[in-house]
Amino acid sequence: MLKNKVGAKEKLREIPSVDSIAKSPSGLSWAIKHPMTRVIRAIREVTEEARKAVMSGNDSIDVSMTALVPIIESRLNKLSSLSLIPLINATGIVIHTNLGRSALAPEAMLNVLLAAEGYSNLEYDLSQGHRGRRNSHLQRLLRETSGAEDGIAVNNNAGAVLLALNALAKGKEVIVSRGELVEIGGSFRIPDVMSASGAILREVGTTNKTHLSDYKAAINENTGLLLKVHPSNYRITGFSEEVSIEELGRIGQEYRIPVMYDLGGGCLMDLKPFGIHGEPTVREAVSAGADVVTFSGDKLLGGPQAGIIVGKSYLIEAISKHPIMRAMRIDKMTLAALEATLHIYADPERARAVIPTLRMLTESAEVILHRAKAIARLIKKTATNAKVEIVEGFSQAGGGSLPEVNLKTHLVSVIADGISANKIEAGLRLGRPPVIARIAEDRLLLDARTIGAHEIGTLADCVCAVLCGEA
Numbered sequence: 001m002l003k004n005k006v007g008a009k010e011k012l013r014e015i016p017s018v019d020s021i022a023k024s025p026s027g028l029s030w031a032i033k034h035p036m037t038r039v040i041r042a043i044r045e046v047t048e049e050a051r052k053a054v055m056s057g058n059d060s061i062d063v064s065m066t067a068l069v070p071i072i073e074s075r076l077n078k079l080s081s082l083s084l085i086p087l088i089n090a091t092g093i094v095i096h097t098n099l100g101r102s103a104l105a106p107e108a109m110l111n112v113l114l115a116a117e118g119y120s121n122l123e124y125d126l127s128q129g130h131r132g133r134r135n136s137h138l139q140r141l142l143r144e145t146s147g148a149e150d151g152i153a154v155n156n157n158a159g160a161v162l163l164a165l166n167a168l169a170k171g172k173e174v175i176v177s178r179g180e181l182v183e184i185g186g187s188f189r190i191p192d193v194m195s196a197s198g199a200i201l202r203e204v205g206t207t208n209k210t211h212l213s214d215y216k217a218a219i220n221e222n223t224g225l226l227l228k229v230h231p232s233n234y235r236i237t238g239f240s241e242e243v244s245i246e247e248l249g250r251i252g253q254e255y256r257i258p259v260m261y262d263l264g265g266g267c268l269m270d271l272k273p274f275g276i277h278g279e280p281t282v283r284e285a286v287s288a289g290a291d292v293v294t295f296s297g298d299k300l301l302g303g304p305q306a307g308i309i310v311g312k313s314y315l316i317e318a319i320s321k322h323p324i325m326r327a328m329r330i331d332k333m334t335l336a337a338l339e340a341t342l343h344i345y346a347d348p349e350r351a352r353a354v355i356p357t358l359r360m361l362t363e364s365a366e367v368i369l370h371r372a373k374a375i376a377r378l379i380k381k382t383a384t385n386a387k388v389e390i391v392e393g394f395s396q397a398g399g400g401s402l403p404e405v406n407l408k409t410h411l412v413s414v415i416a417d418g419i420s421a422n423k424i425e426a427g428l429r430l431g432r433p434p435v436i437a438r439i440a441e442d443r444l445l446l447d448a449r450t451i452g453a454h455e456i457g458t459l460a461d462c463v464c465a466v467l468c469g470e471a
């Protein structure tokens, strides 16, 4: 015990001072590349950790300058690198919320750059020479793409729902089917959003069946809204029944109560010709009788994160004049991306080709196979110790969209002698750029659907770095 304490004291004295490390040849070279405050911070952190380790009884730790320098250097590199970085999505999940959902079309990206670079007429009416409205840039496009009378955009769809409920039904009852009281990823739960909005949830029907008569029976003088929610990543099948938006629209009209549809996905073009069924388009929801429709900008629409509200003019006006609107308004870069993306929809064929989310969702299995082959070929060339083959499988749309749609795809399967699939997966994830892959039956799987043609070379290098580094 006593010996240990003496050992620890000596060890503490061995830790080089911050100053001596900063003035060492390594310290001086760091100071050329990095701001001095950051160099000092890295040295302080690492020496302090060494001190703590010694104090807690670890007397085998090497605290010499030679041992600490590489640790400080990697800490310094970490402190100096960005946290949000691009990566390769090899999961095949197209609208992957954790990986940033939709990639933007080239012209949307360009428009973001232009908006970011300098001043713009964001809230300035050029024809009148005075203050204008942020939403004016989207109004016509939202009308065109949805068929609704009017439209606005806010920060995200969760915000859109919260705002619409608060503006249209605060203190009033909102009738929702029990089959639609869903949770959509993370923390968006309809009952919670409802209570946060100040509206009163009035549940009707049962989990599997809700009839028109259930809605009618619940209507009273304090009913503010009839709400329909797209169950997104969840489906009730079998002995089940729901009331369509057409029917809800009819009773809404009869009782003079607005009908709102939280659609989530925000599909602006018909995907049925590409074998993707079961997702109503925004236009269909509007024409079926929804007075207000809310949806995301970065799900099936394929644009930036945004929440879009379209519908009857008087309702959109009430929402846009609401004080919360100011707290939820979209940024100019988002607006730039959204406007450019919506423009593309004037030509649906082009939209499918240039909006990455739509392209990836509708791409044929043959085109995907072609890319999978190119990936496999390159990996085989560089990582000669691996067994690389192409297998068939399915991709997911993701983002709570189209849970029942199986998208046929081709995957590159990688098996390497002496390295488990888990280890390869971790190596790829921790590499630069990170590659996020799948694992099944102890094989590493790379889904070619979400891997861009321009990423193939980098991807092969990343796989090789993991396999060749280990061999």
Ligand SMILES: *Cc1c(COP(=O)(O)O)cnc(C)c1O
Pocket: 156, 157, 158, 159, 161, 184, 188, 229, 230, 231, 232, 262, 263, 264, 265, 295, 296, 297, 306, 307, 399, 400
């Ligand atoms: C995704 C989704 C939301 C939340 O949208 P965000 O854009 O992620 O905020 C709300 N409602 C439905 C039905 C959804 O699918």
